[in-house]
Amino acid sequence: MRLFFACWPPASALPALHHHTERLRSHLGGRPVPRVRLHLTLAFLGEIDEARLAELCELAAVVASASTAGLLQFDSVGGWDNGIGWLAPSAPPAGLAELVERLNAALAAAGFVVERRRYRPHLTLLRAARQAWRPHPVAPLAWPLDHLALVASTLDARGTSYQELARWPLSAPQ
Ligand code: ATP
Ligand code: MG
Secondary structure, eight states, X not given: OEEEEEXXXXXXXXXXXXXXXXXHHHHHOOEEOOGGGOOEEEEEEEEOXXXXXXXXXXXXXXXXXXXXOEEEEEEEEEEOTTSOEEEEOSSOOHHHHHHHHHHHHHHHHTTOOOOOSOOOOOEEEEESOSSXXXXXXXXEEEEEEOEEEEEEEEEETTEEEEEEEEEEEOBOOO
């Protein structure tokens, strides 16, 4: 199964996400990501044997309880030259990098293959844009980084769909 760790947007963010998507599309063209698939990727695992799911869940539970919830402010939109139109936090809290590092360290220690490229937090709003677009500031959109979800991605005749397999809350701040 194809797996990744993610954090979902709060429902209250959806109107603003739709607005940003439409603005990006008017400048760049491209294909919007369907609302139910909008997510912040924390770590990509790729193809994983189902037999390792329990181990993965144990590791995620430990990482989540060792990590403190925080607030992300998504305040910048733009487009990369790979056709991705994105919304991103220009100054993510240290807790996000800590969570991602902890997750990757636990995954690597358990023998999973982890991403070597620098983590660039972003929310993909559209794909297959026809051009890049330099970052533009937008009104900050608050997004609580308060959980870690393990998600399976399936590609079939109807396209890609995601299924949440499990979710763990992050620890409340003191
Ligand atoms: P599709 O590829 O069908 O357009 P998708 O990209 O949403 O749909 P997946 O390719 O399964 O579905 O990706 C799931 C998540 O993992 C997405 O956030 C995607 O950007 C990320 N991802 C996919 N491949 C990689 C990779 N090689 N490295 C890092 N992240 C990846
Ligand atoms: Mg993909």
